[in-house]
Amino acid sequence: MTDETQARPNRWKRFSDWDERPLRLDKFAAEDAASGFSAFKSPFDPKPGLSLGDGVVESMDGIAVRDFDMIDVFIARYHLDPEIAPEAMAMPSLEVARMLVDMNVPRKTLVRLAHGMTPAKLADVVSHLSSLEIAFAYSKMRARQTPGNQAHVTNAKDDPLQMAADAATAVALGFDEIETTMRVARNSWSNAVACAVGAAVGRWGALFQCSSEEAEELKIGMAGFTSYAETVSVYGTEKSFIDGDDTPWSKAFLAAAYASRGIKMRCTSGAGSELLMGFHDRKSLLYLEARCLCLQRAMGVQGTQNGGIDGAPVTCTVPGGMRELMAENLIAVWLDLECASGNDARATESEIRVGAKILPYLIAGSDLICSGFGSILKYDNSFNASLLNGEELEDYLVLQRDFEADGGLTPVGETRVMELRSRAVDAISAVLEELRLAKPTADMKLSVVAASGSDETRTFSGRDVALISEAIYDRSITVIDVIKALAARGFTEEAENLLKLVRLRVSGDYLQTSAVVRDGRIVSAVNNPNDYQGPGTGYRLTEERRDEIVAIRDVLTRQEVLRVEAAFRPGEVNRVAYRPTGPAAATHNPKEVVIGISPAFGLKLFQTVAGHPLSAILRVLIGGITEGGCTARVVRMRHTADTSFLGLSAARLAGSGIGIGIQAKGTAVIHQKDRLPHNNLELFSNSPITKVEHYKRMGLNAAAYALGEMPEPVIVPTRGEAMGSRYHARVSLIYAIETEMTSEGAEPEEIDVMFLGAAA
């Protein structure tokens, strides 16, 4: 090989940079309908169609009755309304798609039509919509007007103390539903009791479920610990359904069984499940999902957990995958089902894709935006990490604030959270002791209250938890025993709260579509129907709710900025004195550089944004100029606070024609008297990262320019920090203090600067 070929690079290094980003941990799949990797359309999807004879279905989506599989039978018999079907099926799909995004077409009209449409027709209609249109239609079509959210509360140790503390925290954050599951199946009873108790702390009304094996889950519900179920899965192909060990009839029977026990229930389905189970029939993800959703309405469940769910990650590997997840959710609400809209299984390692995934739901609203949101840390999530987790919860709170969108959550202050966590841990401990299940130590309790995750807890062993759980089951402990235990130990409020939740069963109001409990009242699609018909209708933030959403922690105020500055004042007063000596005039000293300081410099503001005392900055600027062979004169400008004009005015006063302008926040410029205001010689615009040594070199360079030399410009290196997001709120408040002190035509003032004592 020649030197030339050896030296020739074979790769743009940017690709290597990209290789290192979290995004590249995601694997993407080629579109391949025959292998089931097609989001919206597969050549193997049927054409929409329906023929009725005497009001009875003869064929549906190209399949004759005699060839119907179980799913077709169930949909044809229980979903399709023969009164509506001929009209609905005859409408052009594009026209219906336009109706979905037409604010003047009421939701009711569209829901009626959906009840006469086959799965292929529903899929065909929504496939005409762009992502934006889907989000908009979703916002219009979702059943309950007020949006909500659901949390996962689990931990890696199945620790009941942490379960209770985290449940109470989730309730305080505003989650309408809490879902738990466990690492070890036999711990389900312990989890259920702990979450039920924790969710009764602070307020009542958060519905709670314990995801476990079907029969076990129903038993836990019967004992009164849980109030809803959602892991009743359905699938879009018959073979998947059978592999999932159920049929439409067995699942519908289970749905009726839940109703008979007064437990709210929704089914689960999502794109990609058939693909993962190996029986996709070469159909598109959306078509299979449309079948699942028609089936769920046919079964008579009030709602669905839908939007990929466990299949979301594989769905997001195909082109249009995220759009498909939105489209299936749209079909769900169009069919008039409550929609717990996925956004749970973490479909990507890219935080950008996470944010993009959640945004349409946040601004469109959803019955339960996530199903659920990992309110605990990722490693504690026994369902596996969610799209959003304890780590990112504050990001979500800020997104609510950014978009003034109700994502169902409310920021909670640190003190309140600690009170609630302590109370929850005390309450579950009291129950465990009172029912002779366990005796948590003070150390265990304290470690849990403060713990962000189970890595930090010193608590029960896995064996302890299994014994607690088995004892609850063996001794047939019910919610009544738990309520009594709480009351016996003085947790009257929690006992009342838990009783109120179980009492919901008596009337069954919360079994209706999209029911949640808000402020002690049932809110559902029946009494809070989505009436969106354009601006001014539908869900709107009330002023009160907006106040809650915007109240995130650590918000800067003008008072806070002034307080911080005032705290800096005493130190600076001991380091420097600025003595005005009268109006400043131009001189003819060719070696003189003027430093123009801003109006509030050293008077109201005392440090740069980087935290350097202004005395130190002024000392090195003067030092640099002097060292460079010139003399420095300090002038306070009072007509402007703008860096460029501070510098230009200083330059015009300087005998050398070279001036430095500096604001109190640390932004500085070297100017020359004949230049245009914004065409300076050197500028330090990123004051937060400008170091004292940079100002020293600025002084040296100013002297060099004064002597007619061409120095190497001083560059303040940036690593791409988001300066604006980090500093602009504070900078704007600080700068306002400067501009307030300016007055039109006020003359520059000569300042005698005296440094006192040692440098800061």
Add this chain to the structure above:
Amino acid sequence: MTGKPLTVADYPLAENRPDVVETKAGKKLDDITLDGVLSDRVSLEDLRITDRALRQQAEISTAAGRPTLAANFERGAELVDVPQDVIMRIYELLRPGRASSKDELLAAARELRETYGAEGVAAFIEEAADVYERRSLYKKRF
């Protein structure tokens, strides 16, 4: 059910029509208090839904334009008094490959109809029995 069917305006019953809400033992919502629990006047049985409540909710679902949900509540109403173990046994039997023949499902339907008066659910299971036969679900699974 007597009188006019309930409507959307009656909902939520616990708030708007507490007069029509009662437990199997005839207790009203206001009777279900913490004091009642602590003095054993309220038991877990009082915290169960009744078939009447489910039929009331079915009326509301129908009025709200949700006939399939109403049908599920009707089926639920029929199952309220069916013991847990019977429910779980029949659920298990409905799962694919559990019943070795149509007769087993038909027997389950008969049991529900004759013992518990669950006419609608029985018919539903009979329907399943037909479909399972046509789709060969009685084959042995491993």
